[in-house]
Amino acid sequence: MSIQTEKVKELVERRASARLGGGEKRIEAQHSKGKLTARERIELLLDPGSFEEFDMFVQHRCVNFGMDASHPDGDGVVTGHGTIDGREVYLFAQDFTVSGGSLSKTMSEKICKVMDMAARNGVPFIGLNDSGGARIQEGIDALAGYGDIFERNILSSGVIPQISGIFGPCAGGAVYSPALTDFTVMVRNTSYMFLTGPAVVKQVTGEEVNQEELGGASVHASKSGVAHFAADSEQEGVDTIKRLLSFLPQNNMETAPLRPTTDPVGRVDDLLNEIIPDNPNKAYDMYGVIRSIVDDGDFFEVHKDFARNIIVGFAHMNGRSVGVVANQPNVLAGVLDINASRKAARFVRFCDAFNIPLVTLVDVPGFLCGTQQEYGAIITNGAKLLYAYGEATVPKVTVTLRKSYGGAHIVMSCKQLRGDINYAWPTANIAVMGAEGAVDVLYAKESPEVREEKIKEYNDLFCNPYQAAQKGYIEDVIEPRNTRFRVIRALETLDGKRQDIPAKKHDNLPL
Numbered sequence: 217m218s219i220q221t222e223k224v225k226e227l228v229e230r231r232a233s234a235r236l237g238g239g240e241k242r243i244e245a246q247h248s249k250g251k252l253t254a255r256e257r258i259e260l261l262l263d264p265g266s267f268e269e270f271d272m273f274v275q276h277r278c279v280n281f282g283m284d285a286s287h288p289d290g291d292g293v294v295t296g297h298g299t300i301d302g303r304e305v306y307l308f309a310q311d312f313t314v315s316g317g318s319l320s321k322t323m324s325e326k327i328c329k330v331m332d333m334a335a336r337n338g339v340p341f342i343g344l345n346d347s348g349g350a351r352i353q354e355g356i357d358a359l360a361g362y363g364d365i366f367e368r369n370i371l372s373s374g375v376i377p378q379i380s381g382i383f384g385p386c387a388g389g390a391v392y393s394p395a396l397t398d399f400t401v402m403v404r405n406t407s408y409m410f411l412t413g414p415a416v417v418k419q420v421t422g423e424e425v426n427q428e429e430l431g432g433a434s435v436h437a438s439k440s441g442v443a444h445f446a447a448d449s450e451q452e453g454v455d456t457i458k459r460l461l462s463f464l465p466q467n468n469m470e471t472a473p474l475r476p477t478t479d480p481v482g483r484v485d486d487l488l489n490e491i492i493p494d495n496p497n498k499a500y501d502m503y504g505v506i507r508s509i510v511d512d513g514d515f516f517e518v519h520k521d522f523a524r525n526i527i528v529g530f531a532h533m534n535g536r537s538v539g540v541v542a543n544q545p546n547v548l549a550g551v552l553d554i555n556a557s558r559k560a561a562r563f564v565r566f567c568d569a570f571n572i573p574l575v576t577l578v579d580v581p582g583f584l585c586g587t588q589q590e591y592g593a594i595i596t597n598g599a600k601l602l603y604a605y606g607e608a609t610v611p612k613v614t615v616t617l618r619k620s621y622g623g624a625h626i627v628m629s630c631k632q633l634r635g636d637i638n639y640a641w642p643t644a645n646i647a648v649m650g651a652e653g654a655v656d657v658l659y660a661k662e663s664p665e666v667r668e669e670k671i672k673e674y675n676d677l678f679c680n681p682y683q684a685a686q687k688g689y690i691e692d693v694i695e696p697r698n699t700r701f702r703v704i705r706a707l708e709t710l711d712g713k714r715q716d717i718p719a720k721k722h723d724n725l726p727l
């Protein structure tokens with residue numbers, strides 16, 4: 217065997233050994249928990265044969281607590297780049313089979329290297345997390361490693377899409393990297409995120425709770441909103457990441473790819489002319505409207521189980537990627553509360569950062585009132601959504617279907633917040649408040665007959681779209697069945713939109 221052949225053989229063997237991470241036994245243990253390994257996850261995520269790995273032979277430099285006895289190649293994380301549907305991404309996947317995927321200084325250096333490359337090359341970044349947190353033996357070095365990652369998450373925010381997959385433990389300060397990224401996908405029953413685990417919670421507060429109840433996928437997808445998606449399996453988690461990317465541009469200088477469709481632009485839907493119930497207090501399902509107007513009825517919802525009184529997600533309209541924001545009359549009458557405002561505000565800001573036009577469908581009775589909301593700062597949280605729409609410079613097309621009352625009318629992408637094209641259905645009520653509420657304030661002491669008369673007068677005057685149309689606050693009153701092509705035409709005319717905000721160091725969004 218020539219020297220060169222021997223050296224190539226050594227390389228092949230070294231690679232094979234590095235690919236085993238913590239070894240066969242630990243890989244088996246990982247599988248027995250119903251989890252895949254880092255490399256198996258990457259294989260599922262990327263186009264076949266597209267993965268280019270970096271730093272496979274990097275080893276940790278720690279000598280404390282017996283760490284110098286073992287130096288596994290790769291040090292608990294697999295990093296590199298590849299393609300998804302032919303589009304480039306950079307990524308890391310933590311390898312739980314090596315020291316529980318815990319973060320060492322060298323692991324952070326590997327992760328930071330690919331983060332820097334993603335930012336420099338204008339390519340989305342994906343982190344697949346499965347880690348016991350800071351590598352305890354490394355002390356402050358591990359913490360510094362987290363700090364380095366967080367800083368890069370912050371600098372890349374709004375520049376390249378950043379997506380976190382949580383496929384195992386993610387605890388302590390480690391949770392803040394996913395929290396800084398744009399979207400977080402969790403897997404039910406095998407992943408969890410919390411600042412302190414059940415044992416510490418019990419010690420500090422006496423509360424008894426298991427991992428799943430404290431920080432499982434369902435909790436974060438429905439109660440806290442920390443997770444945007446909860447998947448039933450790792451495969452579904454990976455598919456969610458891929459589908460999400462299909463709606464996004466590579467970076468903030470580009471637009472999302474067009475997706476050709478055979479769905480006719482001029483498709484009308486007569487059912488929309490009958491969807492609004494006669495009784496204004498009766499609900500209907502906004503999903504029906506969304507699916508009716510977008511290409512092929514295909515709507516990719518974000519935060520599906522969190523603050524369900526507002527719906528946000530991605531779709532295509534005549535091939536163009538759009539962000540849809542819609543009040544949901546079927547849940548809490550579509551009222552805006554703290555969580556709905558936070559959810560929609562973050563989504564609007566994401567779309568604005570990444571050149572994705574916004575389509576807003578309005579049926580909102582107002583903001584939720586009461587002490588719980590006031591104590592929780594509905595004022596500040598509602599202002600987030602107001603702020604997000606007001607600062608957004610992407611094309612903004614709004615359709616008011618029914619109620620659009622008071623402050624909530626302003627917040628939901630009204631004309632004065634630089635809404636570009638605002639339409640209303642003939643069933644729209646654009647007013648300060650509903651008729652009963654208004655008469656309660658103005659004619660509280662009057663007889664029921666007078667009040668009845670005033671309610672009618674108020675309804676005739678305000679509870680329609682024509683007052684707004686007469687004053688130019690909306691561009692047109694449209695037939696519901698025509699909504700698809702009216703919105704598509706609006707988006708088309710706004711394609712070249714350029715709008716600035718005053719130069720500033722950064723804004724001061726009400727946090």
Ligand code: HXC
Pocket residue numbers: 314315316317318347348349350351352353359362363385387388389390
């Ligand atoms: C070093 C770690 C580790 C860590 C796990 N391991 N976490 N090694 N540092 N943080 C090692 C274990 O010693 C074990 O090694 C192997 O990984 C697998 O761990 P197990 O405990 O056997 O696995 P499992 O039973 O599945 O439990 C997983 C776990 C548990 C729940 C994550 O390991 C755990 O509680 N780890 C500690 C979590 C933690 O407190 N981390 C620090 C958080 S503070 P061997 O060789 O025995 O197989 C933090 C601060 C970040 O992260 C701050 C950022 C600003």
